[in-house]
Amino acid sequence: MTKPLIELCVEGVDGFLAAQEAGADRVELCASLVEGGLTPSLATIRAAVKAASIPVHVIIRPRGGDFLYSDTEFETMVEDIKALRNEGVSGVVIGCLTPDGRIDELRTKDLVEAARPMSVTCHRAFDMTADAREALEALIRCGMDRVLTSGQRDTAVEGTAILKAAVEQAARRIVIMGCGALDADNIQKVRDETGLTEMHFAALTTVPSGMTFRNPHVGMGGSEKDREYELTLTDRDAVRATIAAAKS
Template sequence: MSKDVLIEVCIDSVESAIASEQGGADRVELCDNLMEGGTTPSAGAIAEARARIGIALSVMIRPRGGDFCYSEVDLAIMRRDIEVAKQLGADCLVFGMLTPDGDIDVPLTRELIALARPLPVTFHRAFDVARDPYQALEDLIAVGADRVLTTGQEASVIEGLDLVAELVRRAAGRIIVMPGGASERQIGRVRAATGAMEFHVLSTRTVESAMRFRNERVFMGGTLRPPEYERQVIDPAAIRRIRAGAG
């Protein structure tokens, strides 16, 4: 395997942060609410993740699910969360803002990047719903973003592979283009097709609840009714296979 390849694991718990490191990950992206695409994790989760892992810790800065066109209240929350994440030991911050017309919100992105410094910044998959991916790429380079996470504006990185490869080519080292979502069976193909050197992955196993008493009539979520007595945690063995598959 090549340690030139960087593996970042998307996680929503400190337990998964620990498992990711055990599996050989180089960095984790700590989020909450992965069913919403990821929102800002709690201060407690950031602090405990930082205390319990030795690998790099990226922190999602996203105040809510839904779109990426933010109100002044949303932005005030993001500014505060950036400061908190920096104070708690984050190594990288992850955010993304669009205009109502689907372009990168250049002034706001520049402002939040300045607030995030000296930490590097990843512009997340808001990029994948931008109107023009090539203009969006140039805008992110212009404002100083360090990397962009993308599946090539498709539901999966395999479907978006041609665009990801073209983005890597156009970036020409000016920004890191990080493909997202490749499985252990796909990552070798994605690397070969794109030449990317950083990959954002997610691979979990189901963990049963420790509860012996279970009231099956009650659920705590919305109408999708997620299972109350099991949860998803990163599978270290799968992360090792992903790293091996990256070559």
């Protein structure tokens, strides 16, 4: 069996460095993973590319929430993509839907065109579509290189049947990259049952802040006050263990 390519989803430069050191084949660089990943700053992207010995893919997502974007939001996505073409970024990760849960083919084609010659991945907007089979064909028509999916379920284990069906339907016209709570205990089983050639996970751990002074009266951004004093990091040991399981 072919060993799958492993992509790590990371937040910031420190996350990127941890994933690269632990053996990732490729990284999806994000900000704010607590919201599912937003576009990182240009300085963060440049720092990651400068330190990179593996491909860096950058998520193009201007905000959290749904994947139904206003005209102005869409324009910023196009401009972000254009800005990255000369930054040494290997690929971008995008996704746009219509109100009725279909792939927005018009906008997706525009984003793919703006991105070339970079690689283009559709993120888990695909998992929010009303019809997975129809959505996959739409992405193929748009010229997408790959799609990230948990099989339209919370986890890859729950979505195994849809992941397997997607791999068969794709018939090498597009890469199906599986994700969804993958770890050292389940990644091999999901690989074997689906035939996935690319797999994606985050391997995050939460550690206490180094702050010794903590103001009990203020919480930033409406989050729980305790969240202000936690850091979410990429766990190198978990990355290594999961990659070893996936490639064994």
